[in-house]
Amino acid sequence: MRFATLPDGSPDGRLHLISRDNAFAVAAEACTTLQSLLENWDALIPHLEAQSSALNSGQAKTAFSFEPTSALAPLPRAWQWLDGSAFDSHGDLLASVFGFDAKQGNPDTILMYQGISDRFLAPTETAVFPREDDQIDFEGEFGVMVDKVPMGVSPEQAGRHIRLLVQINDWSLRAIGPHEMKTGFGVLRCKPRCSMAPVAVTPDELGASWRDYRLDIDLAVDFRGERFGAANGYAMSAGFDRLVAHAAYSRDLVAGTVIGSGTVSNATYREVGSSCIAERRGIEILDHGQASTPFMRNGEYVRMEARLPGGQPLFGAIDQTVSVL
């Protein structure tokens, strides 16, 4: 099943079911918001499945053409956003360039911080930042949304609470990050609001490409007129089941918690490219002694879209322009 949220003047927007080809939308009948669905998943989902079947077979009388650029984030605001960093090639590269090993020598360490979630930017919303000198960067990620998760669940139990998959752009201000990380208090000012691609999907929409709680699909990033990267999501060192269990160690997770993968990255980054500028700059430093790709400037834009292996649309595209205050 696929979901999108269209604006209706309220902070949570109006939940819609989206057809499997992302071409048609119909207002969900069983509930009005994605948050309320995640709070009451088991009771509501049979009704939504019936409505979704009708939509996919052309029987939904009130269906209309879905225009992804008019959508909000599927979850326009969330009570909790926890972002991991599960692609080791990303961390290893930055560690070798900057001499800082976040995992402290233990490959089993899970890295995660809590970020701003009172609003997720819409997929085509302009992203506003204080200034260019903060080194504005995008970060292409995947994420999951869970229903209510009890404190202390095992990874196996945690996996059963993963209800929806999403695609995220986790904006970063790179000039601020290293200082915040050295304090031990972690990232805050270097992490402005994220955006989400327009469509959230149930894991079965990925078929065999959802396995081991990882998304085995490529995240295409287009920037400055070229394919900047197309890294695959399967390379996570810990799957989303482990990320959810990690987060739930000392807290139950409120329904609608969003958990991110961290920047999608592959060890073959010289071939597949990168999902953020910082990684490409790291490669440049390794290869040429200095970075040559500038961070984003006022007015520049980035596009990110992960499709199914056959090319069919999935989450829709994030396509955002940067604006400086």
Next chain:
Amino acid sequence: MRFATLPDGSPDGRLHLISRDNAFAVAAEACTTLQSLLENWDALIPHLEAQSSALNSGQAKTAFSFEPTSALAPLPRAWQWLDGSAFDSHGDLLASVFGFDAKQGNPDTILMYQGISDRFLAPTETAVFPREDDQIDFEGEFGVMVDKVPMGVSPEQAGRHIRLLVQINDWSLRAIGPHEMKTGFGVLRCKPRCSMAPVAVTPDELGASWRDYRLDIDLAVDFRGERFGAANGYAMSAGFDRLVAHAAYSRDLVAGTVIGSGTVSNATYREVGSSCIAERRGIEILDHGQASTPFMRNGEYVRMEARLPGGQPLFGAIDQTVSVL
């Protein structure tokens, strides 16, 4: 003005006005929740002031006795909780014991992380943790609640958005913290849900004890049958105006954002005591080479209350028992 939230079965509870002596309550007429008040402060506050005046002069017909132990947190859930660490004697002590200077040699550094806020525990709610071995500790703090704050405000502008003051217990799992801090991703699993004292107050309730955006009152902490600490809130190296402006550097702050002071601590800690166990243990290590005060055990409780200099009640008390899963 004083506010408390009483349970009504909804996640946000029912907003009440509280009399100046914390003895009487009356349901707020102009709005039903503290979140809605903070979203529309300027329009609603004149109505609430009139109702509060009636309550304080014994003219509120529907007033009833206020029982603080029946209250929820004034804001039972918030879209954003950002906790600072503005008492330098706390950081300096831990730095000298553990050899880690969070401020990295720059006294102007502001330390802050984003914590869990989908629910704040009620003031007398049992606090549930995974296990004793994680070194369960309380942290007595003060905090502020703001209305909507634009990105990029100056400290002077930020100060005008501070609408309410609160008292907080920021629970910590000390065995987990140092490792999380070393990763640079910051504190997450070591920071379970916080609790709040029952009454939120407007700054004018403190009279001359609210100055320079700091609370010049003592936070009395009672633990294991003794006065564990009574540190004063004025010693913040950065006032709440600066903490709010720091938080708003690259994000506008949603109305109802809660910003914490960090553990209240004074350089005279050997005389006034401490607001957390970790600090006392640090003093013991400095003085005797080893710590002797154990962290909290299953079934132990802690009480925290800050009153006005004349002894009049202010926020009411946090009085919580620890329970291990």
